[in-house]
Amino acid sequence: MTTFVDRVTLYAAAGKGGDGCVSVKREKFKPLGGPDGGNGGRGGDVILIVDPNVTTLLDFHHSPHRKATSGHQGYGDRKDGHQGEDLILGVPNGTVIYDKDGEQIADLIGNGTTFVAAQGGFGGLGNLALSSSKRRAPGFALLGEPGEERTLILELKSVADIALVGFPSAGKSSLIAAVSAARPKIADYPFTTLVPNLGVVQAGETRFTVADVPGLIPGASQGKGLGLEFLRHVERCVALVHVLDCGTLETDRNPVADLEAIENELALYGGLEDRVRIVALNKIDLPDGKAMAEMVEQELRDKGYEVYSVSAASREGLQDLIYAMGRLVHKNRVEAGVPERTRIILRPVAVDDSGFTVRANADGSFTIRGKKVERWVRQTNFKNAEAIGYLADRLAQLGVEKELYKKGAVAGSEVRIGDGDTEVVFDWEPTIEAGAEQLAGHLHRRGEDSRLESTWNMPERVENVLTDDEIAKQWEYNVVDPHTPKLSAPIITDADTTEENQEDGDDK
Ligand SMILES: Nc1nc2c(ncn2[C@@H]2O[C@H](COP(=O)(O)OP(=O)(O)OP(=O)(O)O)[C@@H](O)[C@H]2O)c(=O)[nH]1
Ligand SMILES: [Mg+2]
Numbered sequence: 001m002t003t004f005v006d007r008v009t010l011y012a013a014a015g016k017g018g019d020g021c022v023s024v025k026r027e028k029f030k031p032l033g034g035p036d037g038g039n040g041g042r043g044g045d046v047i048l049i050v051d052p053n054v055t056t057l058l059d060f061h062h063s064p065h066r067k068a069t070s071g072h073q074g075y076g077d078r079k080d081g082h083q084g085e086d087l088i089l090g091v092p093n094g095t096v097i098y099d100k101d102g103e104q105i106a107d108l109i110g111n112g113t114t115f116v117a118a119q120g121g122f123g124g125l126g127n128l129a130l131s132s133s134k135r136r137a138p139g140f141a142l143l144g145e146p147g148e149e150r151t152l153i154l155e156l157k158s159v160a161d162i163a164l165v166g167f168p169s170a171g172k173s174s175l176i177a178a179v180s181a182a183r184p185k186i187a188d189y190p191f192t193t194l195v196p197n198l199g200v201v202q203a204g205e206t207r208f209t210v211a212d213v214p215g216l217i218p219g220a221s222q223g224k225g226l227g228l229e230f231l232r233h234v235e236r237c238v239a240l241v242h243v244l245d246c247g248t249l250e251t252d253r254n255p256v257a258d259l260e261a262i263e264n265e266l267a268l269y270g271g272l273e274d275r276v277r278i279v280a281l282n283k284i285d286l287p288d289g290k291a292m293a294e295m296v297e298q299e300l301r302d303k304g305y306e307v308y309s310v311s312a313a314s315r316e317g318l319q320d321l322i323y324a325m326g327r328l329v330h331k332n333r334v335e336a337g338v339p340e341r342t343r344i345i346l347r348p349v350a351v352d353d354s355g356f357t358v359r360a361n362a363d364g365s366f367t368i369r370g371k372k373v374e375r376w377v378r379q380t381n382f383k384n385a386e387a388i389g390y391l392a393d394r395l396a397q398l399g400v401e402k403e404l405y406k407k408g409a410v411a412g413s414e415v416r417i418g419d420g421d422t423e424v425v426f427d428w429e430p431t432i433e434a435g436a437e438q439l440a441g442h443l444h445r446r447g448e449d450s451r452l453e454s455t456w457n458m459p460e461r462v463e464n465v466l467t468d469d470e471i472a473k474q475w476e477y478n479v480v481d482p483h484t485p486k487l488s489a490p491i492i493t494d495a496d497t498t499e500e501n502q503e504d505g506d507d508k
Pocket of ligand 2: 173174186192193
């Protein structure tokens with residue numbers, strides 16, 4: 001059974017936000033006491049966190065679909081719904097995250113580093129939060145937003161400072177076992193090691209990790225042996241150690257030819273050219289091995305390599321090799337000057353979501369795009385006329401209507417908001433009449449319920465005396481008989497209107 005998986009697809013689904021609640025307060029002798037519907041709870045996020053106890057992506061391989069819980073809907077009596085629970089998933093150190101098109105979006109290094117894989121939907125506002133001095137009794141609430149759904153590719157690129165590379169049976173696993181507490185499988189047949197092993201090594205002050213990757217053979221780049229797939233685990237290394245088998249009984253092999261063959265495969269894999277190489281001539285405990293090592297040592301030095309003759313079996317020469325590795329790691333750390341990265345929290349890039357675009361399509365329709373605008377659409381309960389009206393007001397306030405006019409839209413034009421699955425299509429009805437409705441204060445305004453008027457406390461209400469101008473204005477829009485305008489509600493002054501804009505809670 002496989003126990004090591006280093007590439008998986010994760011389908012992360014965050015929780016939906018709870019819907020806002022529409023509710024009216026009821027008390028004895030006061031049956032309609034104003035709106036008191038609470039907000040929906042936020043949906044849970046799907047979060048990935050680097051966990052030192054997790055070493056493979058195996059869990060995701062077994063269950064790739066992960067879902068956080070949804071927020072609860074709001075309740076009456078001013079109670080907000082509960083938030084959904086975040087789903088927190090451990091990943092190994094060095095997990096790289098790609099989107100489904102293969103674009104890298106995060107690289108999780110350091111225990112505790114966190115990545116929000118899918119963000120929970122906002123809860124919808126209840127009618128309490130939507131009420132304002134101008135919209136006293138909203139008969140609607142906003143819907144909770146759907147949670148984000150993302151398909152991500154997780155790939156483990158081990159975080160090791162030094163990688164051991166070499167032919168099968170050269171003694172890589174024996175070496176890592178001799179210098180660290182790692183206990184990989186060791187045997188005298190090729191391809192004993194099928195997955196990378198990591199070991200932690202202490203050389204004086206310097207502590208570093210060494211990776212033992214499965215053996216390479218000529219032709220690995222064409223898929224021979226285990227192929228080059230595991231080389232991704234050496235990509236982060238500072239240095240490569242060539243482990244060369246001086247005791248091989250295969251007559252057509254010798255350490256220098258082996259090194260060239262491996263270098264050839266590394267070159268075909270690419271991207272590792274700048275990594276320092278050092279050479280470990282292994283198995284010098286064998287008489288033939290020692291002779292072979294002595295024979296090729298100088299030749300390799302002449303080629304520019306630092307060379308160490310060692311025996312993983314007898315431990316001869318291992319200290320020098322360990323300190324040589326430690327020096328390289330230390331030098332690199334000093335040069336890079338970066339302390340180990342821990343507890344970084346990566347969130348999806350925050351984009352400025354306030355803007356929108358209006359595009360005139362060839363077929364005479366118009367497409368509106370914009371994060372905020374599309375969110376508003378998702379929050380709208382299209383079964384509720386008041387909620388639709390509220391959306392129209394929000395769009396008008398943002399300037400969407402103006403822009404539609406500019407682009408040549410007329411009443412009845414087809415207007416599309418969003419794209420793909422989430423696209424909503426409207427026949428455009430300019431909300432000019434909504435403005436008229438507000439000017440002519442006596443009409444039933446959106447968000448008002450005349451039944452509430454008598455029972456509800458409205459301190460800022462004053463009896464307005466209309467100027468002739470105002471009467472004329474009303475008349476222009478609505479009033480049949482200009483001499484007896486019905487004035488049951490206050491006239492909205494400019495100051496009032498701006499106040500409404502601010503307290504609408506439109507940014508939620
Ligand atoms: N005599 C002697 N034998 C060794 C030494 N190092 C490794 N061996 C033997 O060589 C064989 C292969 O060792 P491994 O450590 O499994 O080799 P590997 O490079 O990890 O091989 P793969 O995992 O197949 O790529 C085993 O039988 C080891 O006991 C050494 O220093 N001296
Ligand atoms: Mg091995």
